[in-house]
Amino acid sequence: MEKKDKLWKLRLWLNSFRERCLQVVPEEHNSVDEMMIPFKGRFSNIKQYMRGKPHPWGFKLWVRTGISGMLCHFDVYQGTVDGIRQAKSELGLSGDVVMKLASTLPDGQNYKIYGDNYFTCVPLVVKLLERGIHYVGTASLPNCNLEDEKSLKKKGRGSFDVRVEGNHNICTVKWYDNRAITLVSSFAGPEPVQKIQCWDKATKTIIDVERPYIVGTYNKHMGGVDLLDSFAAKYKFPMKSHRWYIYIFWHTIILAVINDWLLYKRDCKALKMTKKEILNRRQFQAQLASSLILVNTHNTSPKRGQPSSGDTVTSGSPLDPQKRPSSSDVSPPAKRSSDHPRLDVRKDMIAHFPVKTKRGCCRHCNNGYTNTLCSKCNVRLCFSDKKNCLRDYHCK
Structure with a gap:
């Protein structure tokens, strides 16, 4: 890795993230603009000041987005020594930026780019x-x-x-x-x-x-980049670090979540789902966090008996945006909950240990009673010689 690259600590991640963004089918209308990552630290090699911006101090990104705010292509500005300009051209720096961001668009298909x-x-x-x-x-x-x-x-x-x-x-x-x-x-x-x-x-x-x-x-x-900025300003998790590159890395994580949510909405509209069925940004982000916590994880030593509420993060936990317990909910409801774990957690085939618990209705067949509980999914499932709902629930 060359030392001329001021982002060499992040280069592998930035290249990987950019490649994933480029795999998305681009929209017909694209806008090109600047984006600022807020930062006021002492690292001044690539820190910029832009008057009139909500966050004037920070790292500047050249960004191409679709009309929906979908991030398609980006590059971090590194100052005068930048990978965008190999030699002086008649277009200047701004024109070279547009040409680089548009280089990944296919030729002759009437794509449109908007700029200021x-x-x-x-x-x-x-x-x-x-x-x-x-x-x-x-x-x-x-x-x-x-x-x-x-x-x-x-x-x-x-x-x-x-x-x-x-x-x-x-x-x-x-x-x-x-x-x-x-x-x-x-x-x-x-x-x-x-x-x-x-x-x-x-x-x-x-x-x-x-x-x-x-x-x-x-x-x-024209407002695709501004729309992406407004998305990034919502539901942020504050963080502080003495390492300047962590701020760029964390901002790209937020942009990745936004892209995932926009792709999810695009698929939901293609399936003609109603607005009530489509998760908003907060709900989608909370369910994504719950899945990432549980998927492909396992307990080092499975506990006997029914696990406590702090052992797992299921769809009924406080991370679940669909169902948050209010302060008035002192006692649990009389009827059993119909919530199921996320499908990616349910079928990851890792650490779904059967444990003994209080007898109750099976959540898979709904017509049998069992005292076997999945320690990870926190649901009762039949597990006997005649019926194996524990296997069917996690495999089929």
Whole structure:
């Protein structure tokens, strides 16, 4: 491992995590932006300061996400000595970042990338178009002969001006709402013009404002990285360490959980499950933690008798988001619970020891009584010469 790589302690993990992200089928619309990992320690080699961010001090990541917030590709910025730029190019650092993040997208399949002022330039749009990838982004084009902001302001809100580059049909639109904004695209233009309702401070009424199509599609598909940031800010577990690289590692773990949850939601929608059946982020994260605690684990010495509530973490434990005991629940319910352990824990084939307990109904066949209990799943199962529900429950 070369010492030039400032992230050499994390390089194997970062490469492995990136490869797993790239195995996910990318969405049609992708956004490219920056992401900050909060850090205020003394390690200053790759620590950055970005004014206007919720966490201005920290480590900067270049990120490409889908419209749903799914992380597709990323790279950690290491300063002037970075693996992104092998040599100076006409695109600059920002353009090279977009080209690297887009290098894993297949050519000629009409994928769309959205970026802001920092990344957008006309040579970048041309380079992506040569690969069959389209681009939309806000830009600053001082040499483009578009109408100035004063003339557009006189025409009123919703006015716009258009220019089209002849060689590659790259469209540039300058639109005035509360202020002028310029957008560049290789596939979107002003038509069809949409009418939206906006609040007018002067008349204190809602008025209709014309909005070009390029502005609407940019607003709709640009917020993927910001959405991922909002996901990462929720349900975080605080941690402190004197080692700076632990913060990057921990943040990638959070991003991995978010990707898992988004893939889970995608599969649930494909199965046409109702909203009530789909777990929210908190529930999914709690069940994932419970499964990771129990799966592929075993007790060194199985205890005799019924295990206590602290021995295992089943679906009825406090980690289970579906069923949390309230302060009023002093005594256990009269009827037996119908909860079952997670399927991955149930069928991991490790440490499912039969122990003797109080006689009760079998949880597999539901028509027999037994005094045998699985020490890991915490359920009663028939275990006799005539019936072996203990084996069937964990294998079938």
